[in-house]
Amino acid sequence: MRAVVIQFPGSNADFDALHTLRDVVGVQTSYVFHKTPTLPAGTDLVVLPGGFSYGDYLRCGAIARFAPVMADVRRHVERGGLLLGICNGFQILTEAGLLPGALSRNAHLRFECRDVFVRVDADGPFTQELRGRVLRLPIAHAEGRYQADEATLQSLEAKSLVAFRYVPATTPDPRAPANPNGSLHDIAGLYGGPRRNVLGLMPHPERMAEPLLGGTDGRLLFHSAVRAALAR
Amino acid sequence: MRAHEPAVTPELAREHGLTDDEYALALKAIGRTPTFPELGVLSVMWSEHCSYKSSRVHLKRLPTKGPRVIHGPGENAGVVDIGDGWAVVFKMESHNHPSFIEPYQGAGTGVGGILRDVFTMGARPVAAMNSLRFGEPTHPRTPSLLRGVVAGIAGYGNAFGVPTVGGEVQFDAAYNGNILVNAFALGTCRSDRLFLGQAKGVGNPILYVGARTGRDGIHGATMASAEFEEGAEAERPTVQVGDPFMEKLLLEGCLEIFAADVLEGIQDMGAAGLTSSTVEMASRAGNGVELWLDRLPRRAKHLSAYEILLSESQERMIMVARLGEEQRVLDICAKWDLDAQVVGRVTDTGRFVVRATDGYDPLSGEPWPAESPVVVDLPVGLLTDEAPMYSRPCVDDPRLTDRYGVDATGLPFDPRADLLELLAAPNVGSRAWIYRQYDHIVRDGTVVRPGAGDAAVVRIFCEDERGRREKFIAMASDCNGRFCELDPRTGAAMAVAEACRNLACVGAAPIGLTDCLNFGNPQRPEIMAQFRDAIDGIADACKALDVPVVSGNVSLYNETTEASGPRAVLPTPTIGAVGLFEKVSDVVGAGFRTAGDHVFVLGPHGNDRLGGSEWLTRRTGKVCGRPPSIDLAAEALLQSFLVRAAREGLLASAHDCAEGGLLVGLAEACILGQSGAALALPAQYAMTPGGLFGEDPSRVVVSVTPYVLGLFAQRVAEAGVPCTFLGRVGGVALTLADVASWTLDELREAHASALDSIVGR
Numbered sequence: 007m008r009a010v011v012i013q014f015p016g017s018n019a020d021f022d023a024l025h026t027l028r029d030v031v032g033v034q035t036s037y038v039f040h041k042t043p044t045l046p047a048g049t050d051l052v053v054l055p056g057g058f059s060y061g062d063y064l065r066c067g068a069i070a071r072f073a074p075v076m077a078d079v080r081r082h083v084e085r086g087g088l089l090l091g092i093c094n095g096f097q098i099l100t101e102a103g104l105l106p107g108a109l110s111r112n113a114h115l116r117f118e119c120r121d122v123f124v125r126v127d128a129d130g131p132f133t134q135e136l137r138g139r140v141l142r143l144p145i146a147h148a149e150g151r152y153q154a155d156e157a158t159l160q161s162l163e164a165k166s167l168v169a170f171r172y173v174p175a176t177t178p179d180p181r182a183p184a185n186p187n188g189s190l191h192d193i194a195g196l197y198g199g200p201r202r203n204v205l206g207l208m209p210h211p212e213r214m215a216e217p218l219l220g221g222t223d224g225r226l227l228f229h230s231a232v233r234a235a236l237a238r
Numbered sequence: 239m240r241a242h243e244p245a246v247t248p249e250l251a252r253e254h255g256l257t258d259d260e261y262a263l264a265l266k267a268i269g270r271t272p273t274f275p276e277l278g279v280l281s282v283m284w285s286e287h288c289s290y291k292s293s294r295v296h297l298k299r300l301p302t303k304g305p306r307v308i309h310g311p312g313e314n315a316g317v318v319d320i321g322d323g324w325a326v327v328f329k330m331e332s333h334n335h336p337s338f339i340e341p342y343q344g345a346g347t348g349v350g351g352i353l354r355d356v357f358t359m360g361a362r363p364v365a366a367m368n369s370l371r372f373g374e375p376t377h378p379r380t381p382s383l384l385r386g387v388v389a390g391i392a393g394y395g396n397a398f399g400v401p402t403v404g405g406e407v408q409f410d411a412a413y414n415g416n417i418l419v420n421a422f423a424l425g426t427c428r429s430d431r432l433f434l435g436q437a438k439g440v441g442n443p444i445l446y447v448g449a450r451t452g453r454d455g456i457h458g459a460t461m462a463s464a465e466f467e468e469g470a471e472a473e474r475p476t477v478q479v480g481d482p483f484m485e486k487l488l489l490e491g492c493l494e495i496f497a498a499d500v501l502e503g504i505q506d507m508g509a510a511g512l513t514s515s516t517v518e519m520a521s522r523a524g525n526g527v528e529l530w531l532d533r534l535p536r537r538a539k540h541l542s543a544y545e546i547l548l549s550e551s552q553e554r555m556i557m558v559a560r561l562g563e564e565q566r567v568l569d570i571c572a573k574w575d576l577d578a579q580v581v582g583r584v585t586d587t588g589r590f591v592v593r594a595t596d597g598y599d600p601l602s603g604e605p606w607p608a609e610s611p612v613v614v615d616l617p618v619g620l621l622t623d624e625a626p627m628y629s630r631p632c633v634d635d636p637r638l639t640d641r642y643g644v645d646a647t648g649l650p651f652d653p654r655a656d657l658l659e660l661l662a663a664p665n666v667g668s669r670a671w672i673y674r675q676y677d678h679i680v681r682d683g684t685v686v687r688p689g690a691g692d693a694a695v696v697r698i699f700c701e702d703e704r705g706r707r708e709k710f711i712a713m714a715s716d717c718n719g720r721f722c723e724l725d726p727r728t729g730a731a732m733a734v735a736e737a738c739r740n741l742a743c744v745g746a747a748p749i750g751l752t753d754c755l756n757f758g759n760p761q762r763p764e765i766m767a768q769f770r771d772a773i774d775g776i777a778d779a780c781k782a783l784d785v786p787v788v789s790g791n792v793s794l795y796n797e798t799t800e801a802s803g804p805r806a807v808l809p810t811p812t813i814g815a816v817g818l819f820e821k822v823s824d825v826v827g828a829g830f831r832t833a834g835d836h837v838f839v840l841g842p843h844g845n846d847r848l849g850g851s852e853w854l855t856r857r858t859g860k861v862c863g864r865p866p867s868i869d870l871a872a873e874a875l876l877q878s879f880l881v882r883a884a885r886e887g888l889l890a891s892a893h894d895c896a897e898g899g900l901l902v903g904l905a906e907a908c909i910l911g912q913s914g915a916a917l918a919l920p921a922q923y924a925m926t927p928g929g930l931f932g933e934d935p936s937r938v939v940v941s942v943t944p945y946v947l948g949l950f951a952q953r954v955a956e957a958g959v960p961c962t963f964l965g966r967v968g969g970v971a972l973t974l975a976d977v978a979s980w981t982l983d984e985l986r987e988a989h990a991s992a993l994d995s996i997v998g999r
Contacts, residue, residue, distance in 0.1 A: 015483070015486070015487055015574070015575060016397070016483050016486055016487075018397075018398070018399025018486065018680055018681075019399070019680055019681075021681055021682070022680065022681060022682045025682050025699070026682065029706070041573075056680075057397075057399060058396075058397040058399075058482070058483060058486075060483070061397065061481070061482070061483025061484075062397070062483075063483065116389070116392075116674075116675050117389075117392045117393075117396055117675045117676075117677070118674050118675065119673075119674055119675070119676060119677050119678055119679065120670075120674050144679055146396070146677040146679060146680065148396075179990070181670065181671070181990055182670075182674075210679070212682070213679050213680075213682055216682075218685055218697065218822065219679070219682060219684065219685065220687075
């Protein structure tokens with residue numbers, strides 16, 4: 007099992023992904039610089055990390071899709087390799103057309119960083135045996151409001167591609183609504199790709215993978231991905 | 239004199255903020271009339287902001303040495319050893335005036351500046367905090383200033399990728415016309431891989447790296463050295479504009495250049511930009527520098543030498559590379575898409591020499607002129623060590639003690655309603671609306687998040703050839719300006735004590751402090767007396783608690799000219815404290831944890847003084863009353879006990895009683911722990927406003943698991959720390975026998991609503 011974390015200029019949760027995969031989950035993981043034309047041979051999992059790629063100028067994730075490394079990332083997906091886009095990575099996936107829809111400014115127009123609850127609503131390589139479980143994961147974004155036209159939403163629901171949905175906490179906080187950004191259908195994460203091998207989500211599983219940081223729910227996604235990669 | 243430049247006259251010097259005496263001193267030292275660019279250089283280097291001319295005589299009294307101190311004040315940031323070959327690098331700095339004029343950019347570039355101060359020393363920033371002061375919650379400008387400042391800090395820090403893990407905010411009418419934005423940053427590096435701001439090695443090339451130079455921020459340092467007149471918004475062009483993306487690239491580029499080991503020195507271009515950075519580097523190395531402005535990367539057309547020298551464009555670095563290693567630097571900059579250029583060299587003349595061709599603009603596409611004329615030639619010493627220094631007159635405010643005489647007996651007092659009112663007060667309740675806008679968890683190091691403990695706790699990854707290790711540090715920032723107003727020396731000592739107490743509450747021992755000293759106009763003797771006394775108070779507390787000040791910043795002229803006369807901010811010597819843990823299991827939270835745990839209040843019983851408290855300020859509408867005093871020896875005992883108890887695992891929770899007093903401290907421990915408590919105050923606690931809501935220092939609410947009670951009691955007795963049993967944790971209400979009871983829900987809702995009145999829900 008081999009994972010890589012792509013470093014775009016402005017990526018800043020690249021370390022979080024590297025640390026969790028390498029030090030917590032125990033996967034051989036390295037950075038790949040955005041100007042590198044090819045992924046290392048034998049790459050099983052590619053992570054597009056959180057951050058502000060290219061400053062998020064123009065639109066979040068809009069420029070990263072043109073990075074030299076992205077052509078090989080697409081080939082990796084076509085081969086059935088795993089691709090995980092977290093936060094800015096999810097934004098890049100939608101801008102690159104690897105996932106449908108768009109992530110627009112949070113409904114309240116502020117950056118928001120706090121824990122949220124999401125329910126696993128779809129099976130796939132990152133959520134094996136997790137369907138129906140509610141996970142506590144942190145968010146940290148200003149543009150996480152998932153939007154798509156009605157036909158796209160219907161198609162996502164019909165194909166059961168909505169991987170994660172925001173759900174209420176057991177003790178509701180009026181100042182911290184369950185859906186933190188106004189996402190349509192409470193969508194927090196989506197599956198895509200030829201074999202559901204692409205996952206994009208706004209919450210940060212790599213920041214909730216150690217008891218020290220407040221919880222381990224995020225680790226479940228990585229363990230599932232490891233099992234999926236080893237099974238291939 | 240060159241085309242388009244005004245003639246340098248005494249009037250022009252005055253417009254540049256130089257006094258007649260200072261201008262005369264300059265004329266005498268130079269032996270001729272300065273050129274226009276030289277006048278600009280003199281004005282910024284001799285400004286209060288750069289020269290510390292009013293504060294230097296007092297700052298010398300601060301204790302700055304200690305066994306862990308690697309670099310104290312004088313470098314870009316302080317450096318403290320955390321063991322195993324690793325160090326933390328930290329500093330706090332103000333960006334008050336720009337943030338009042340343009341809150342988003344002002345606050346954002348404040349963050350950017352302090353981050354550069356840290357990474358210019360070779361350290362990767364791993365945590366940030368901020369200390370904010372705004373006017374009254376009901377002041378018409380407060381909501382927009384609060385929104386703008388918080389969004390500005392978030393916009394910069396979040397994009398850069400540093401977790402903003404803590405801080406504080408207070409509201410008081412004294413800040414109506416002059417808010418405070420103090421930004422703190424902390425980085426980590428190997429203690430043998432530090433980089434200093436030195437222009438070492440005659441003949442070495444000087445490189446410019448980062449954003450191109452524009453006209454933004456010209457005379458920012460001078461603006462920060464004058465009080466506000468009405469219509470200060472007209473100063474907007476002097477506020478810098480930040481680009482956190484550029485800063486992120488600059489960070490990564492710099493770290494890679496550091497690792498290549500090709501530099502002799504590096505400094506960021508902060509206040510007074512290119513001028514200040516190169517002059518200070520030359521001064522520290524005892525050398526001179528020569529700059530070639532024709533080659534300088536720029537984004538605006540037709541920049542004059544004067545403008546280039548004074549621009550405060552952000553995200554720029556000056557590096558001195560070893561001769562022959564320029565290309566390595568340029569190559570790494572190319573990798574990170576950073577502009578870089580050799581723009582001068584180190585000389586042995588001890589002079590600051592600038593060459594520029596009048597009318598030449600590289601943006602025109604023309605090649606550089608082979609040789610350009612000298613437009614500035616000044617001794618480095620005149621701009622640094624020999625800059626004017628003042629021992630300004632200090633006169634205690636004779637009316638100060640008049641404000642002590644306040645009779646609280648007639649004021650309405652209802653413990654039940656008053657606690658809920660205080661919890662919902664903007665100065666006391668939840669700051670979630672603020673810290674949720676900061677990415678406080680990036681880099682996977684945040685162990686105690688903002689709002690969850692008395693200090694933030696951050697994990698540091700130390701990776702070197704010996705492997706990967708984790709270390710844990712705590713940080714807190716504190717200052718109660720009301721106490722400093724009523725008694726500057728005691729108030730400043732209490733700020734140090736509180737910041738360190740907050741570290742002790744989470745289980746960390748303090749290893750160093752940074753200070754950000756915000757005061758009014760130093761030319762007013764009563765302001766200077768406040769400053770003098772505050773320095774003494776900080777020094778008192780540092781000595782008692784055995785912790786050094788390793789870096790800091792002075793911000794004067796924080797006052798507004800009003801029709802009734804000058805109005806200064808509350809004297810606000812903000813303290814940022816950093817502590818170190820022995821092991822991660824020492825970390826203690828602030829909230830009650832388990833039903834049945836015993837609740838105690840540690841620390842000497844105070845004198846129930848209400849002066850300067852939130853309760854009294856709300857009741858009287860002014861900062862008044864006799865403020866609390868502090869017994870620093872008792873404080874030191876308390877803090878060392880807390881750290882020791884944490885290391886022995888004796889504390890289930892620990893929480894300092896600060897704004898709002900004892901009852902608020904108890905309620906906060908309930909809210910944070912989502913647990914009630916059944917408590918009774920012993921007889922020595924008077925059922926008076928002073929007893930319940932007075933803000934005596936040195937008091938900590940702790941909870942202790944029953945099975946360690948015996949050892950806890952033994953340790954308390956050995957340490958000689960006063961300890962009062964209050965009751966037990968449990969239930970869904972806070973009950974204070976013979977006083978009142980509050981459900982957890984109503985406490986939580988009151989606390990959560992604190993900023994609603996300013997920013998809405």
